[in-house]
Amino acid sequence: MNFEFTPLLTAQAPDVTALVTHRGFNACCYAGADVASAAEGRRLIARHFGVGDDAVFMPRQTHSARVAYAGEDLDGVDAMVTGRRGAVLCINTADCLPLLLVDTVAGVIGAAHCGWRGTVAGIASRTVERMAAIGADPSRIVAAMGPCICADCFEVGPEVAAFFPAQALVESPGRRPHVDLGAAVSLQLVASGLWHESIARPMACSMHDSRFHSVRREGRDLSYRTLTAIILNI
Ligand SMILES: [Zn+2]
Numbered sequence: 289m290n291f292e293f294t295p296l297l298t299a300q301a302p303d304v305t306a307l308v309t310h311r312g313f314n315a316c317c318y319a320g321a322d323v324a325s326a327a328e329g330r331r332l333i334a335r336h337f338g339v340g341d342d343a344v345f346m347p348r349q350t351h352s353a354r355v356a357y358a359g360e361d362l363d364g365v366d367a368m369v370t371g372r373r374g375a376v377l378c379i380n381t382a383d384c385l386p387l388l389l390v391d392t393v394a395g396v397i398g399a400a401h402c403g404w405r406g407t408v409a410g411i412a413s414r415t416v417e418r419m420a421a422i423g424a425d426p427s428r429i430v431a432a433m434g435p436c437i438c439a440d441c442f443e444v445g446p447e448v449a450a451f452f453p454a455q456a457l458v459e460s461p462g463r464r465p466h467v468d469l470g471a472a473v474s475l476q477l478v479a480s481g482l483w484h485e486s487i488a489r490p491m492a493c494s495m496h497d498s499r500f501h502s503v504r505r506e507g508r509d510l511s512y513r514t515l516t517a518i519i520l521n522i
Pocket residue numbers: 437438439440441493494495496
């Protein structure tokens with residue numbers, strides 16, 4: 289399996305290690321991929337971070353706004369938080385926005401799968417709330433966003449656009465509305481107490497940048513997912 293990746297958060301948060309995998313890597317077992325190869329992807333992640341397989345936490349995402357602590361049941365969960373060093377939080381995406389959060393002073397991290405449904409349901413805010421419940425201070429949290437569909441590519445119908453604030457929409461006459469998912473998540477994080485300056489916008493567009501997987505570009509049958517992972521260094 290091709291295991292290439294881009295590091296994230298290296299400058300902003302030296303106490304964590306985070307990465308985004310490139311096209312050809314997969315550890316997601318519920319999108320139609322071969323289970324054995326997804327398990328291999330998971331082992332590669334564990335080995336890369338120097339932890340056991342049981343320290344890799346990967347939810348079965350359903351576009352919900354449910355947040356869990358690493359170690360709780362992760363079925364139907366779309367975000368996780370932990371204060372445990374050595375726990376790897378993993379999010380799988382292919383156009384949705386993978387969000388990583390860290391308060392290095394408190395030693396608390398979070399990872400969330402922000403699709404448009406989860407975003408509208410407030411998943412970014414809920415993740416910050418759960419981090420605060422175990423000692424994080426929102427004003428200290430630094431946020432990074434992995435590759436997701438950009439506003440140019442994310443055309444939606446008026447019924448979807450209606451859920452979003454004007455600042456997260458790109459509208460022009462005679463054209464269907466477009467959603468800026470990065471802006472929508474960013475607005476939510478600022479409303480939750482993060483500083484605007486502490487939020488890095490999406491690192492790339494998953495549709496424009498073929499290093500990453502995209503359901504819109506590669507088709508609905510795509511079983512591979514881009515993995516975004518974060519660990520509080522041991
Ligand atoms: Zn794009």
